[in-house]
Amino acid sequence: MIMGEFAGKKLKWGIMGTGRVADQFTKDLVHVTNGEGFAVGSRTQDKADQFAKEHGLPRAYGSYEQLLQDPEVDVIYVATPHPQHHDNVMAALKAGKAVLCEKPFMVNSAELEEMIKLAGKRGLFLMEAMWTRFLPAIVKTREWIKEGRIGEIRLVKAEFGFCTDQNPEGRLMNPQLGGGALLDAGVYPLSFASMVFGTHPVRIHSVVNFGKTGVDEQFSVLLDYGVGRSASLHGAIRLNLTNDAYVYGTEGMIHVPSFVNARTATLQVDGAEDEVFQDDRISTGYAFEAEEVGKCLLRGDKESSHISLGESLTIMGLLDQIRDQWKLKYPFE
Structure with missing residues (x-):
């Protein structure tokens, strides 16, 4: 109504x-x-x-x-x-x-x-x-997961990375402007893992590479969600990555190529023919x-039930915890 x-x-x-x-x-x-x-x-x-x-x-x-x-x-x-x-x-x-x-x-x-x-x-x-979160291929991915098409989810792999120039005055390379891989690139795979598992990880392991300007140029994070569930996530602003996402379950897997701007998703269930979702949108996606x-x-x-304020706060808290491991604090904080 x-x-x-x-x-x-x-x-x-x-x-x-x-x-x-x-x-x-x-x-x-x-x-x-x-x-x-x-x-x-x-x-x-x-x-x-x-x-x-x-x-x-x-x-x-x-x-x-x-x-x-x-x-x-x-x-x-x-x-x-x-x-x-x-x-x-x-x-x-x-x-x-x-x-x-x-x-x-x-x-x-x-x-x-x-x-x-x-x-x-x-x-x-x-x-x-x-x-x-609202792209049709990602919506379809959530539907497949909710329907239990790939069984119990065990592993998420997602990465987003691109190679920007090293202009120290550019936003991405400037600590004063919140530059770095975590906020610009890493938030996407972290949000994807949150969407799939729907909870906060019990343990966080991470590694980071800082560049000349002091921003995090590349990182890897392993999130342990307990009971055999984990997420392997990567982000970069000085390294081109495949930018794909994978969700592995006990009965199959879902592959989302270029998941940040996803246009397709493939469901692979053991013993069945692959099911491919194709988004033929004419808009960019916003x-x-x-x-x-x-x-x-x-x-x-x-608020939206698909990206609630509670979930956004959980993801933001996760970003804080990762930065704490790196001892990274922005100059304006």
Whole structure:
């Protein structure tokens, strides 16, 4: 039953930030049935005007504050750099806006706890923009697991790595901007393992390689979930990896090539012909998470059951624990 305050309307999205991910997300809004791009906020009017013109948005603001003050904006998509997420999301919630915040949600769990508390106090919707979670091939993977198609899950293997340049001023290589492999690349395989096992690991083993600028350029993590269940996860920003994910069960396996932007998934059950799921979407893939936000708001839900605030907090806590093992603390913490 549709009973939320937004029932019967098409949600108007406000975009906070004008970078690459904001551009891709906004382009994908044309494929969303329950929402549309409406306004953008940037640190300068010129950038906001250019972004609005490129995406056909009717309103452009030269500050984030002006965007949040627009009474017609229903939901804010936060696409600013990691260290700014906390202040930006808090400001949006204080302005009474529903929020979808780009991953990683925050840089540590203490910040996320504060945000979740405020969202609950204000009765506002809040969700981490883990877009991979809503891709059809990943949804199909969850269905296969829930149906018990591969038996009891024993092992998850997932990796995401790419080779960026070594520009010390670039965001990925800059400790001051929360750069490094863990927050940018590692959050994907860690979130995938969380999706499959649905619980916090009982033990964490990790290794890391730090680069010249002091950021974590490459890491490997082994998560022990107990009773014979484990996850082998890898992330890198100076190393190209296959970026595939595998889920192994006692009766078969699931393979998701390029799982971060998955378009296919293959189910291999012992003694049966492979079953291949093919996603023929025309969107980049961000439309699915935006559609989920719309469905939640139209129902009156304050969070998504597919990536709950509790799970996001668990994942953030896991990132904190891994960084503790590395003795890595960001300069702005």
